[in-house]
Amino acid sequence: MRDVLDLGELHAEVTRKAIKHVHLSVSPPAGKVRVAAPQAMPLETIRLFVVAKLAWIRSQQRKLRSQERESPREYLNKESHYLWGKRYLLEVKHADVAPAVSLSPRKLYLQVRSDADSARCEEVLDAWYRQQVREAVPALMAKWEPLLRVKAKRVFVQRMKTKWGSCTPESGYIRLNTDLAKKPPECLEYIVVHELAHLLEPTHNERFVALMDLYLPNWQHLRKRLNSLPVRHEDWGY
Numbered sequence: 001m002r003d004v005l006d007l008g009e010l011h012a013e014v015t016r017k018a019i020k021h022v023h024l025s026v027s028p029p030a031g032k033v034r035v036a037a038p039q040a041m042p043l044e045t046i047r048l049f050v051v052a053k054l055a056w057i058r059s060q061q062r063k064l065r066s067q068e069r070e071s072p073r074e075y076l077n078k079e080s081h082y083l084w085g086k087r088y089l090l091e092v093k094h095a096d097v098a099p100a101v102s103l104s105p106r107k108l109y110l111q112v113r114s115d116a117d118s119a120r121c122e123e124v125l126d127a128w129y130r131q132q133v134r135e136a137v138p139a140l141m142a143k144w145e146p147l148l149r150v151k152a153k154r155v156f157v158q159r160m161k162t163k164w165g166s167c168t169p170e171s172g173y174i175r176l177n178t179d180l181a182k183k184p185p186e187c188l189e190y191i192v193v194h195e196l197a198h199l200l201e202p203t204h205n206e207r208f209v210a211l212m213d214l215y216l217p218n219w220q221h222l223r224k225r226l227n228s229l230p231v232r233h234e235d236w237g238y
Contacts, residue, residue: 005035005047010057012050014043022049024057027162031061063227075121081108083132085184092121101128126159132181133157133188140192147215150199164226165191167198183229190222 005012012033023036037046050057073079079090088108100111101124112121134157145151153172160166160177164187167174174195180188193216201208212219 003043005043005050007047007050007054010054014046016041022046024050024053025162026057026060026064031057031064033057073118073122075110075118075125081125082182083108083129084181085187099124101125126178129181130157130159130178133176133178136181136185136188137176137192140189144189144193144196144215148193148196148200148211150196152196152199165195167195167202169199169202172199183226186222187226187229190216190219190226193219 002016003014005014010033012035014035014037016039017036019036019038021038022041025034025036026032027034033050035046035050073081075090075092077089077091081088081090083103088103089106091107091109093109093111094114094116095111096113097111099113099116099120100109102109102111110121110125112124116124137155137157141152141155151172152174154174156173156175157178158175159179160175163175163177164180165174165176174192176188176191176195180191194212197208197211197215200211216222
């Protein structure tokens with residue numbers, strides 16, 4: 001069941017779920033507000049919760065609207081692409097062999113079949129970026145899990161529209177955004193530590209901040225750096 005809260009200039013979409021607590025999100029590109037609430041929670045209680053969070057909501061909306069975004073990728077020669085924060089110029093090669101991606105000091109070579117369109121080029125390159133993150137994660141887990149005295153049950157790497165990472169403490173699952181392969185390596189490390197810390201503290205409360213300050217003292221600088229970098233162009237459908 002869905003309701004819409006009308007709070008003057010702000011509208012919040014409410015979805016009822018079999019959950020215990022209210023979850024509030026502000027989604028790009030325009031800052032759409034969504035609320036997931038327990039099925040039996042009165043709408044007025046949800047309204048009061050959202051009103052109490054108005055300052056945070058507006059702050060998030062300002063950040064999203066000012067976020068620099070990449071132009072749509074066309075997968076043409078000399079187009080700029082990034083790996084671990086370094087810029088490469090794309091060179092597309094067409095051949096009737098298996099797709100492949102390789103690097104030189106200045107170029108990223110994308111080999112696809114002769115009939116490959118831009119969607120197929122994107123698919124091949126996304127799979128390659130996903131593999132870069134997967135290969136980088138084990139060393140980071142080996143470093144940080146013992147320090148935090150936690151153990152992630154499973155790590156997924158996937159394309160994510162609205163988050164750099166997520167953690168489900170109940171299952172021990174961590175999800176990382178494929179696009180982290182495009183950012184400086186220390187940004188991936190920050191997200192890994194952030195999500196592992198959620199195994200100790202699920203929310204962003206004072207305890208979570210204290211944990212991050214203890215284990216990764218420069219985490220707020222890294223967060224600011226990551227969030228200042230351009231993010232992928234998306235077709236949001238609205």
